[in-house]
Amino acid sequence: MTHDDTPHRSGFACLVGRPNVGKSTLTNALVGDKVAIMSARPQTTRHTIRGIVHREDAQLVLVDTPGLHRPRTLLGERLNALVADTLSEVDVVAFCLPADQKIGPGDKYIATQLAPLMEGRRAVPVVAVVTKSDLVDRGTLAEHLIAVDQLAQSMDRDWSAIVPVSAKGGFQVAELTDVLVAHLPEGPDMYPDGELTDEPEETMIAELVREAALEGVRDELPHSLAVVVDEIVEREGTGDPDKGRPPLLDVRVHLFVERESQKGIIIGKGGARLREVGSVAREGIEKLLGTRIYLDLHVKVAKDWQRDPKQLQRLGF
Numbered sequence: 001m002t003h004d005d006t007p008h009r010s011g012f013a014c015l016v017g018r019p020n021v022g023k024s025t026l027t028n029a030l031v032g033d034k035v036a037i038m039s040a041r042p043q044t045t046r047h048t049i050r051g052i053v054h055r056e057d058a059q060l061v062l063v064d065t066p067g068l069h070r071p072r073t074l075l076g077e078r079l080n081a082l083v084a085d086t087l088s089e090v091d092v093v094a095f096c097l098p099a100d101q102k103i104g105p106g107d108k109y110i111a112t113q114l115a116p117l118m119e120g121r122r123a124v125p126v127v128a129v130v131t132k133s134d135l136v137d138r139g140t141l142a143e144h145l146i147a148v149d150q151l152a153q154s155m156d157r158d159w160s161a162i163v164p165v166s167a168k169g170g171f172q173v174a175e176l177t178d179v180l181v182a183h184l185p186e187g188p189d190m191y192p193d194g195e196l197t198d199e200p201e202e203t204m205i206a207e208l209v210r211e212a213a214l215e216g217v218r219d220e221l222p223h224s225l226a227v228v229v230d231e232i233v234e235r236e237g238t239g240d241p242d243k244g245r246p247p248l249l250d251v252r253v254h255l256f257v258e259r260e261s262q263k264g265i266i267i268g269k270g271g272a273r274l275r276e277v278g279s280v281a282r283e284g285i286e287k288l289l290g291t292r293i294y295l296d297l298h299v300k301v302a303k304d305w306q307r308d309p310k311q312l313q314r315l316g317f
């Protein structure tokens with residue numbers, strides 16, 4: 001078949017896996033640009049983040065899910081339901097398992113969640129992706145690949161493929177793209193080229209603030225912080241389109257914690273920590289928006305927000 005006869009494909013792929021297995025890094029490696037907000041620590045990617053791989057013969061839209069966790073709270077359950085919905089609608093799922101860690105209960109939990117999707121007439125193909133393969137030697141990698149295969153066998157299923165990759169070294173990233181693209185239906189591009197992410201700006205701003213607010217205090221505030229962007233407004237009289245000068249934006253953000261003590265942690269002595277959080281977040285947001293901003297942060301106690309459906313709704317979950 002000549003190149004011109006190759007059908008054009010387009011569709012959705014979803015990266016799943018435990019926290020910290022390298023989903024965001026892999027998304028970036030596949031897309032070839034920084035789209036997801038990165039962190040060296042687990043559990044930061046709460047929101048669905050998409051990146052788009054543009055090729056001449058295909059368009060692959062990546063959905064990076066918050067990760068499937070064993071639900072402990074209503075928030076956990078909602079997130080998992082959201083993840084299950086997303087998964088049943090994609091064309092292919094990439095299940096990420098890090099090469100440098102033995103398969104554990106968290107991986108097995110996700111595998112059992114995937115198993116029902118992998119059967120029946122509308123079965124979703126699942127590709128097992130062994131991430132961070134640069135961290136182990138060939139022997140360990142080979143053993144790991146066997147263990148990954150056995151994980152599917154133990155559920156009486158088969159992965160569509162097992163692909164070892166290293167997002168850091170770029171090892172096998174193009175091969176993984178080929179494997180994912182092969183599962184997409186034939187169809188034209190769904191998004192114009194150049195559109196790397198359709199993540200709304202507000203979500204990314206909330207993530208930047210959340211990241212800055214958790215820095216250094218993550219152990220004290222693991223799941224107890226929700227960030228909501230209230231408004232983004234142009235300050236009147238700023239900016240001059242004729243001279244190409246962008247306006248100043250007022251960005252108002254609420255940080256919700258569960259307890260007074262946590263509010264104290266965020267704000268710090270005499271408000272010192274909150275000022276630091278503000279200046280770190282502002283820098284990131286200015287880069288993201290390409291304009292100057294004034295960042296207004298408010299910290300509020302919303303008791304047990306993770307367990308309260310009304311609060312969750314207000315916070316956009």
Ligand SMILES: Nc1nc2c(ncn2[C@@H]2O[C@H](COP(=O)(O)OP(=O)(O)OP(=O)(O)O)[C@@H](O)[C@H]2O)c(=O)[nH]1
Binds near residue numbers: 166
């Ligand atoms: N050596 C190596 N490290 C990697 C690779 N991919 C990711 N990492 C590191 O692993 C850590 C976690 O990577 P992330 O991409 O944030 O993981 P994630 O799965 O998106 O994590 P969550 O956002 O918590 O769900 C980071 O410190 C990365 O630098 C890789 O291919 N090789």
